Amino acid sequence: MTATIRTAEERESAGLGTDLVLRASDVSVEYAGARPTRAVREVSLELRRGEVLGIVGESGCGKSTLAFALTRMLRPPARLTGGVIEYYGRDGEVTDLAALEGERLREFRWGRVSMVFQSAMNALNPVTTVGSQIEDIFRAHRPQMGRAERRSRAGKLLEMVGIDPRRVRSFPHELSGGMRQRVVIAMALALEPEIVVMDEPTTALDVLVQREILDEIEALRVELGFAVIFITHDLALLMEISDRLAVMYAGRVVEYAPAEQVATAPLHPYTRGLLRSFPDLRGERRDLRGIPGSPPDLRNALTGCPFAPRCESVFETCHEVSPELKAPAGGWPVACHLHDPQYARTGIDAGPGTDADTDSGDKA
Amino acid sequence: MSALTVTDLTVDYRQRGGARLRAVDGLSFSLEPGQTLALVGESGSGKSTVVRTLSRFVKPSSGRIALSGVDGARGRSARKAYHKTLQLVFQDPFASLNPMHTVGHHLRRPLLLHGGLRRGAKLDAAVLELLRSVNLTPAEDVASKHPHELSGGQRQRVAIARALATDPKVLLADEPVSMLDVSIRLEILNLLDRLKRDRDLALLYVTHDLATARHFSSQIMVMYRGEVVERGPSDRVILNPAHPYTQMLASAAPDPTQTRAQAAEARRARAERRDTRVAEHRESALDQGCRFRARCPFAMEVCATRPPDLPAERKGEGAWNGAGAADGAAHVARCWLLGEPAAAAPAASSSD
Numbered sequence: 001m002t003a004t005i006r007t008a009e010e011r012e013s014a015g016l017g018t019d020l021v022l023r024a025s026d027v028s029v030e031y032a033g034a035r036p037t038r039a040v041r042e043v044s045l046e047l048r049r050g051e052v053l054g055i056v057g058e059s060g061c062g063k064s065t066l067a068f069a070l071t072r073m074l075r076p077p078a079r080l081t082g083g084v085i086e087y088y089g090r091d092g093e094v095t096d097l098a099a100l101e102g103e104r105l106r107e108f109r110w111g112r113v114s115m116v117f118q119s120a121m122n123a124l125n126p127v128t129t130v131g132s133q134i135e136d137i138f139r140a141h142r143p144q145m146g147r148a149e150r151r152s153r154a155g156k157l158l159e160m161v162g163i164d165p166r167r168v169r170s171f172p173h174e175l176s177g178g179m180r181q182r183v184v185i186a187m188a189l190a191l192e193p194e195i196v197v198m199d200e201p202t203t204a205l206d207v208l209v210q211r212e213i214l215d216e217i218e219a220l221r222v223e224l225g226f227a228v229i230f231i232t233h234d235l236a237l238l239m240e241i242s243d244r245l246a247v248m249y250a251g252r253v254v255e256y257a258p259a260e261q262v263a264t265a266p267l268h269p270y271t272r273g274l275l276r277s278f279p280d281l282r283g284e285r286r287d288l289r290g291i292p293g294s295p296p297d298l299r300n301a302l303t304g305c306p307f308a309p310r311c312e313s314v315f316e317t318c319h320e321v322s323p324e325l326k327a328p329a330g331g332w333p334v335a336c337h338l339h340d341p342q343y344a345r346t347g348i349d350a351g352p353g354t355d356a357d358t359d360s361g362d363k364a
Numbered sequence: 365m366s367a368l369t370v371t372d373l374t375v376d377y378r379q380r381g382g383a384r385l386r387a388v389d390g391l392s393f394s395l396e397p398g399q400t401l402a403l404v405g406e407s408g409s410g411k412s413t414v415v416r417t418l419s420r421f422v423k424p425s426s427g428r429i430a431l432s433g434v435d436g437a438r439g440r441s442a443r444k445a446y447h448k449t450l451q452l453v454f455q456d457p458f459a460s461l462n463p464m465h466t467v468g469h470h471l472r473r474p475l476l477l478h479g480g481l482r483r484g485a486k487l488d489a490a491v492l493e494l495l496r497s498v499n500l501t502p503a504e505d506v507a508s509k510h511p512h513e514l515s516g517g518q519r520q521r522v523a524i525a526r527a528l529a530t531d532p533k534v535l536l537a538d539e540p541v542s543m544l545d546v547s548i549r550l551e552i553l554n555l556l557d558r559l560k561r562d563r564d565l566a567l568l569y570v571t572h573d574l575a576t577a578r579h580f581s582s583q584i585m586v587m588y589r590g591e592v593v594e595r596g597p598s599d600r601v602i603l604n605p606a607h608p609y610t611q612m613l614a615s616a617a618p619d620p621t622q623t624r625a626q627a628a629e630a631r632r633a634r635a636e637r638r639d640t641r642v643a644e645h646r647e648s649a650l651d652q653g654c655r656f657r658a659r660c661p662f663a664m665e666v667c668a669t670r671p672p673d674l675p676a677e678r679k680g681e682g683a684w685n686g687a688g689a690a691d692g693a694a695h696v697a698r699c700w701l702l703g704e705p706a707a708a709a710p711a712a713s714s715s716d
Contacts, residue, residue, distance in 0.1 A: 236619070277547050
């Protein structure tokens with residue numbers, strides 16, 4: 001939605017702040033196949049220096065694919081089919097990520113943007129010590145660094161994430177799940193990147209360990225000043241830790257808003273549905289329902305709003321016209337006709353739906 | 365009468381070198397028809413071992429499991445009767461259905477084995493009836509499909525229908541929604557809730573999610589390293605947790621109503637309470653004393669010297685024994701802080 005804003009003044013007047021570190025404009029990703037899967041469709045996002053941007057959506061909505069695209073880690077059959085991803089260095093230099101190749105790409109990956117993968121169990125090599133895996137990063141990216149310095153840096157990194165530095169000699173299976181996740185975070189921070197992409201970093205962990213890891217990430221972020229793209233399906237968690245969040249559905253961003261506003265006044269019916277899907281731990285007991293139905297097949301061409309078949313506030317236009325991500329007056333960007341004065345009619349309820357069917361089945 | 369009564373259940377796993385790991389230690393509880401009991405705990409707490417033992421996949425070292433007051437006997441026919449009465453919904457609907465067989469096949473098997481039906485129109489009608497009862501419509505279409513043609517939520521509905529095929533009295537649901545997308549979790553839990561009421565099922569809901577445990581069950585049992593540390597009516601366990609472990613669990617859950625300033629404040633408080641950043645110090649194993657004491661913010665000397673007893677949360681509110689636990693009203697916790705009036709002062713007041 002901000003793809004057309006080019007100059008710093010324009011950005012400032014749009015209230016976005018000038019200190020961007022990453023900007024994605026109309027990014028599209030396709031998985032090749034007999035019928036290509038359009039997993040990410042014209043997504044535009046901005047990441048400010050040091051902020052936490054949350055990306056939320058159910059499985060298959062394209063959030064991980066988008067993360068791989070932003071870090072230039074897509075592998076065939078996935079392919080970036082359109083859009084521009086720009087990285088803004090501290091010195092004001094602008095880098096077009098899609099054009100990076102060879103040595104410069106290698107330098108960029110992990111040096112500027114690193115990633116914490118979903119499953120620490122699979123991200124670590126089971127047959128070498130965690131210390132040597134951390135040292136590998138320096139071996140690859142800082143070849144001039146001596147062996148002794150590599151060793152001490154590896155120990156310091158472990159210490160930074162709350163692990164005894166002597167653990168450099170441990171193998172992954174000797175560490176608990178939470179500690180392995182800490183090791184993976186230490187590895188992501190090894191080269192002091194500007195951006196760390198975290199793809200469901202706490203999903204496989206218990207609540208208490210999850211809480212510890214989140215606290216650790218936040219403490220490190222304050223200390224080191226990197227920006228975080230945090231990907232998860234857990235909207236409740238995301239609202240607590242992120243500055244802004246992007247809600248994705250069927251490969252598109254459907255709502256892009258300050259996190260606190262989403263908690264109190266979500267605009268898109270899908271966001272409302274997601275919010276409703278998490279019962280409140282301490283709140284009033286209420287009728288609990290999720291979002292009936294399932295997301296569309298991304299191999300098909302989508303006409304109209306992709307959420308229309310599951311939407312409780314659907315009206316005729318939704319089936320015909322695809323909504324664009326744009327901000328209503330005084331609001332934040334949302335892709336929904338309910339908030340578009342061109343379509344929204346008087347009498348259409350933009351608030352939560354009221355149908356009482358709490359157990360509508362999956363129609364096959 | 366209780367649909368399922370478990371008395372003093374202890375399960376040991378044999379480890380390499382002959383050592384034994386006590387996965388479940390002296391567990392007693394009962395399930396009532398038409399009621400849901402939530403079993404909450406982190407991984408390694410023994411909650412899955414409880415489910416496996418109740419399903420007779422694992423042999424207990426000691427203890428009794430009785431269905432409707434009758435002890436589970438040995439032998440083939442007794443085993444069959446047991447499995448007709450007690451059924452299980454697994455965590456992963458992607459793994460619990462055979463990809464080679466149709467949905468209809470999955471549902472015909474238990475009907476043939478336990479339902480006393482023979483192949484024919486009656487059997488087919490029973491399959492369709494089961495599918496309709498879990499809201500999989502049109503049932504005729506679904507019955508002829510293979511698991512890969514269904515979404516995760518639909519597969520879990522098939523798994524639930526399969527469990528209901530034997531017309532069980534007790535249903536064990538082991539993390540039934542943790543593999544499903546957030547948007548459909550509540551649909552599945554609502555379905556289980558409705559079936560529980562319609563069929564007067566005794567439901568054991570095993571989960572690590574406190575919020576759904578509170579909303580879908582009348583009682584909650586919190587397990588830590590093989591022991592139940594707290595048990596009571598759902599609202600009281602969650603809103604007014606007595607055991608420090610339950611307090612920690614409840615305060616660790618993300619709270620969407622919190623503002624970022626409040627979240628930062630809570631984070632600071634946690635950081636202060638944590639005397640060391642070295643994670644492993646809090647994870648050391650223990651043989652005696654309270655198993656939670658290494659992580660407990662209120663650990664005292666008495667916690668190490670002998671295992672804590674099981675006092676009532678407040679004086680005169682039911683004791684931790686078979687009778688007290690079975691009547692469903694007691695809120696009890698296994699903690700020294702509650703038993704010793706002198707030591708109890710710092711506990712309840714600091715449970716933010």
